[in-house]
C-alpha cells in the first residue's frame with residue numbers, strides 16, 4: 539500500500555495551534571496553521587521549524603478561526619511559492635481575521651504580556667493573499683506535485699461557521715476525509731455540514747465535544763428558545779443582558795436569532811449594542827451570501843433590529859435595559875465583553891448569558907464557576923465586583939454532539955479513524971466508542987510531533 543503519513547505539529551496536543559502535515563507518498567500537504575489561543579508569541583505557533591526545509595506542495599486552511607488560520611502568514615513566509623487553498627467563502631474573511639490578530643499581538647506587546655511579540659505584520663498578510671487560491675466546495679481538483687505525485691482534493695461545507703469545510707483527498711484508491719470543525723445542525727443563519735456519502739479509508743475526526751453530554755430532551759433549538767425567554771424576562775424586569783460572543787460566526791448567528799425574534803414580536807424593544815470586529819465580518823458575510831444560499835444573515839438585520847456599534851465611552855447598563863452582543867466569547871481581558879461584564883455584574887436585575895465554550899482558565903470560565911454573592915476580581919482592571927447578576931449558560935455550540943460524530947464516523951465504514959481537535963479526555967470517549975466496532979489498533983491518537991503511518 540502507498541505510504542500515507544501524518545504528523546501533528548501542535549506541540550502541546552489538545553485543541554490549540556492546529557496544524558497537520560499529511561504526506562501522500564512524496565507529496566507534502568499542510569492542513570491548517572493556527573495559533574494557540576492560550577499562549578503568546580512564538581510559543582503560540584505550531585512547530586513550523588520541523589517543516590521549514592521540506593518542500594510543501596499544498597497548504598489547505600479549513601476555516602478562519604484563529605486556532606486554524608492564525609499562523610498562516612508565518613507558514614506562507616517559509617513557503618512563499620506554495621498555493622494556499624481556502625474555500626470560496628473563507629476568502630472574504632481571512633484577511634480581516636489576520637489583521638485583527640496583528641492588532642492583538644501589538645496590544646499584547648504594549649501591555650507587556652510575557653513572550654508577546656508580533657509574529658507578522660500587514661505586509662505578510664499581503665504576501666499570503668498572493669498565494670491564496672479560493673476553491674468552490676463540491677468541485678474536485680486534481681493536483682500533481684513537482685515530485686510527480688498525483689492526488690485530488692474536494693472541499694465540503696462543514697456547517698461550523700461560514701466558509702468552514704471538511705476535506706476529501708483521493709490518492710491511489712484511498713479516500714482520506716478530514717472533517718475539520720463540524721456542525722451537522724441547520725441554524726437560522728447557516729446550513730449544517732453537507733459531507734460526501736460513501737466509504738472512507740482514513741477518517742480524521744474532530745472530537746471537541748467528547749466529554750460534553752447534552753441535557754436530556756434539549757437541542758440547539760430548545761436552547762435558543764430558552765435564551766430568548768431569559769432575554770425577555772431580564773428586559774421586562776428592567777435589567778440588561780450581556781451575551782459574550784466570538785466575533786466570527788456566533789455574533790452573526792445571535793444577531794439573526796434576535797432579528798427573527800424581534801420581527802415576530804418575541805423581543806421587547808430595546809437598544810442592541812454590538813462590537814466592531816463582528817460588524818466588519820458581517821460585511822464579509824453579506825458578500826458570501828450573494829453566492830451561497832446556505833448562509834442567511836444580512837447586514838440589514840442590524841437596522842431591522844435597531845442594533846448599533848457600541849459607542850466609545852458608553853457605560854453598559856446606564857441607559858436602562860439593553861442587549862450587549864459583544865466579543866470576546868470567553869471574556870478575555872480588556873475586550874468589550876470583559877468591560878461590559880465588569881459594569882453589569884454588580885446589579886441583580888442583569889443577566890450574563892454564555893452561549894459557547896469557555897475555557898476554565900479564562901475570565902469567562904472563572905465567572906461561570908463563581909458563587910452568587912461572592913466577589914469577582916477583574917484582574918486587568920484591578921476591580922473587585924460583587925456577583926449579583928444572574929449568570930446563565932446555553933448550549934449553542936457550533937461543534938457537533940459527540941453521538942452525531944460517532945454515528946457519522948461509523949457510517950463512513952472507515953478502516954482507520956485518526957482522532958484530532960479535542961482534549962485527551964474527549965479523545966478517550968471516541969476511542970472507547972469506536973474501538974469496539976472498528977477493532978483495536980484502528981483508532982489512532984497520534985502523539986504530537988510523532989509521524990505515524992496510517
Ligand SMILES: [Zn+2]
Nearest residue numbers: 601603698719
Ligand atoms: Zn473552529
Ligand SMILES: [Zn+2]
Nearest residue numbers: 603605606719
Ligand atoms: Zn477549532
